[in-house]
Amino acid sequence: MRTPLSSGLAAASMGLLLLGLVLRSWQVLLLAMPPMIVLALGSLAPPPRPRIVGLRSLSTDRTDAGRYVDVELVVRNEGPSLDLVEIADVLPREFAVIRGTNHAVVSLEKEGTFRLAYRIRSPVKGDFVLGPVRARSFDPLALAAQDVVLDVRSPLVVAPAMEDLRRAALQPRRTRPWFGQVASRRIGPGTEFWGVREYVAGDEVRRINWKASARLERLFTNEYEGERSGDVVIVVDARRESSVGTEADNPVEHAVRAALGIADRVLATKNRVGLIVYRQVIDWVPLAFGRKQLYRILDHLVHVKPGGEWRFSHVGLVLSRFFPRDCLIVLITPLQDRDALTGVIELAARVAQLRRVAQVVDWDPATPLALALRRMTAWPRRA
Numbered sequence: 001m002r003t004p005l006s007s008g009l010a011a012a013s014m015g016l017l018l019l020g021l022v023l024r025s026w027q028v029l030l031l032a033m034p035p036m037i038v039l040a041l042g043s044l045a046p047p048p049r050p051r052i053v054g055l056r057s058l059s060t061d062r063t064d065a066g067r068y069v070d071v072e073l074v075v076r077n078e079g080p081s082l083d084l085v086e087i088a089d090v091l092p093r094e095f096a097v098i099r100g101t102n103h104a105v106v107s108l109e110k111e112g113t114f115r116l117a118y119r120i121r122s123p124v125k126g127d128f129v130l131g132p133v134r135a136r137s138f139d140p141l142a143l144a145a146q147d148v149v150l151d152v153r154s155p156l157v158v159a160p161a162m163e164d165l166r167r168a169a170l171q172p173r174r175t176r177p178w179f180g181q182v183a184s185r186r187i188g189p190g191t192e193f194w195g196v197r198e199y200v201a202g203d204e205v206r207r208i209n210w211k212a213s214a215r216l217e218r219l220f221t222n223e224y225e226g227e228r229s230g231d232v233v234i235v236v237d238a239r240r241e242s243s244v245g246t247e248a249d250n251p252v253e254h255a256v257r258a259a260l261g262i263a264d265r266v267l268a269t270k271n272r273v274g275l276i277v278y279r280q281v282i283d284w285v286p287l288a289f290g291r292k293q294l295y296r297i298l299d300h301l302v303h304v305k306p307g308g309e310w311r312f313s314h315v316g317l318v319l320s321r322f323f324p325r326d327c328l329i330v331l332i333t334p335l336q337d338r339d340a341l342t343g344v345i346e347l348a349a350r351v352a353q354l355r356r357v358a359q360v361v362d363w364d365p366a367t368p369l370a371l372a373l374r375r376m377t378a379w380p381r382r383a
Contacts, residue, residue, distance in 0.1 A: 010035070047139040049146045051079025052108070054133045056089070062157045065125050065248075068098060069156065073116040073133065077108040084138040087114065092128045094247070095120045123248040125160040125256065125302050129153050159298055160253070163261030168373035170265055196220045231274070231287055232266045233323050234259045234297075235315055236304065237333035238279035243306030244334070251334035254365040256301045258332050261369055263297045274323055275300060278315055280308040284322065 016032035019025075052075050059070035073089050089102040100118030108114060122128070131153035137146045196209050199219030212220040236259050242251045263273045267290065275285040275297045285296050319329070363372040 047137045047146045048080050048082065050077070050082060050085060050135045050137045050148045052077050052085075052135055052148070052150065054150045054152045056130065056133075056152050056154050058130075058154055058156060061155060062159065064159050065161050066121060066123055068119050068121050070119050071102070071117070071130070073102075073152075074113060075108075075116070075133070075135070076113045077110060079110070081110050081112075082108045082137045086136040086138070087116065088134045089116060089118075089130070090132055090134060091120065091130060092122075092126075094122045094124050094126060094128065095130075096122075122158045124253065125158050127302055128156045128158060130156055157302060159302055160256045160260055162264060163257055163369040165261045165265040165370050165373065168265060168370045170262060170373060195223050197223055231272045231324055231327035232262075233274045233276060233287070233319065233327050233329050234262055235319075235329060235331045235333075236275070236277045236301075237312075237331070238277055238304050238306055239308050239310060240306055241309075242334050249365075250306070252304065252306045254363075255332040255334075256304050257365075258363070258369050259330075260298060260301055262330055264294055267291070267294050273297065274327075276315060276318055277301075277304055278308065278310045278312075279304060279306065282310055282314055282318060284318055287323065287327075 013032045013035035016028055016035075020028035020032060054073060054075045056071065056073045063069050071089070073087075075087055077085075084105065085108055086105045087103070091097070091102060098119045098121055100116070102116060102118050102120075104114070104116060106114050131151070133150040133152045135148050135150065139145075196212055197220065199208065199213075199221050203221045207222045209220045209222050236252075236255050238252045238255065242255070244250055247253075259275065263275070266273050270289065272287040272289055273293060274287040277283055277300060283300065285293070285300055288296070363369055
């Protein structure tokens with residue numbers, strides 16, 4: 001393959017030859033000779049085809065948006081010596097090189113090695129693949145080149161940044177029979193004191209109120225407000241209408257970040273969480289507990305991109321068929337069109353049966369989500 005330098009010399013030589021013939025000037029014809037001589041010398045020593053292998057290692061294969069990842073690429077020459085070889089480690093366009101470089105021009109002796117070390121980061125989430133590695137060898141005059149592509153690929157998952165919602169009051173209104181951390185307004189296992197009653201055979205000794213027993217000369221037992229868990233379904237609006245702004249700063253990216261933070265907070269308080277995302281397709285994650293459920297939700301959110309024109313009424317169908325009717329629904333939407341607003345009203349009428357009042361939180365993504373959620377008033381809880 002010819003290089004731009006070779007093409008430039010050939011064009012210059014031909015141009016001077018034509019100009020010399022038109023002007024009938026032997027001096028101009030002589031000026032065309034040096035480029036031709038250089039091209040002739042370059043053709044005597046064509047560049048060898050690189051025979052190299054590469055190995056890439058990452059400091060981690062999972063990271064968060066905006067965090068650094070260190071990359072090391074080691075290239076080994078298993079062919080003849082290369083006087084001039086260009087090596088480029090191809091990166092997805094979302095990544096920026098923060099330190100070092102992923103590109104170099106070096107010479108490699110036979111059995112010689114070269115190391116590229118650099119640091120990258122991506123401001124957006126996604127499931128990415130680093131690679132391949134491209135190598136190009138040149139002849140001594142850099143007039144011709146030979147290209148090879150090394151199929152060295154490394155997967156890298158970039159998760160959305162998570163909002164810190166540890167101080168946010170976010171919990172279901174209705175509870176289920178299993179143990180959790182939501183006060184149920186009923187007596188049962190818990191930590192909040194409810195009252196005292198007379199001792200009954202079988203009561204735990206640690207629950208005996210010794211002060212009241214000593215004062216009234218008979219045993220009394222403490223009762224606590226039962227703590228149970230509930231269900232929360234997070235609905236993320238990722239339709240095409242939500243794609244407003246840049247790739248890293250748009251309603252969908254902020255919605256994904258908020259959804260992950262809410263899921264983490266609700267799961268940490270021993271509640272079940274589910275997820276619905278409506279974009280090019282409507283997909284969902286069924287309700288479940290625990291850390292594994294957070295990873296399931298994270299895997300879905302990593303791949304969320306704006307797209308699709310689904311009507312909001314389809315979300316109501318998914319909710320009514322696959323989720324409990326009395327679960328708490330957290331809708332994250334920029335309300336870019338009237339259909340979303342109408343859908344919220346219909347959803348409130350169908351799922352909540354006109355017995356709930358939605359609390360709207362106006363969140364500026366430039367500020368922590370926890371600050372916006374702290375302005376919410378307390379929900380009246382029902383057992």
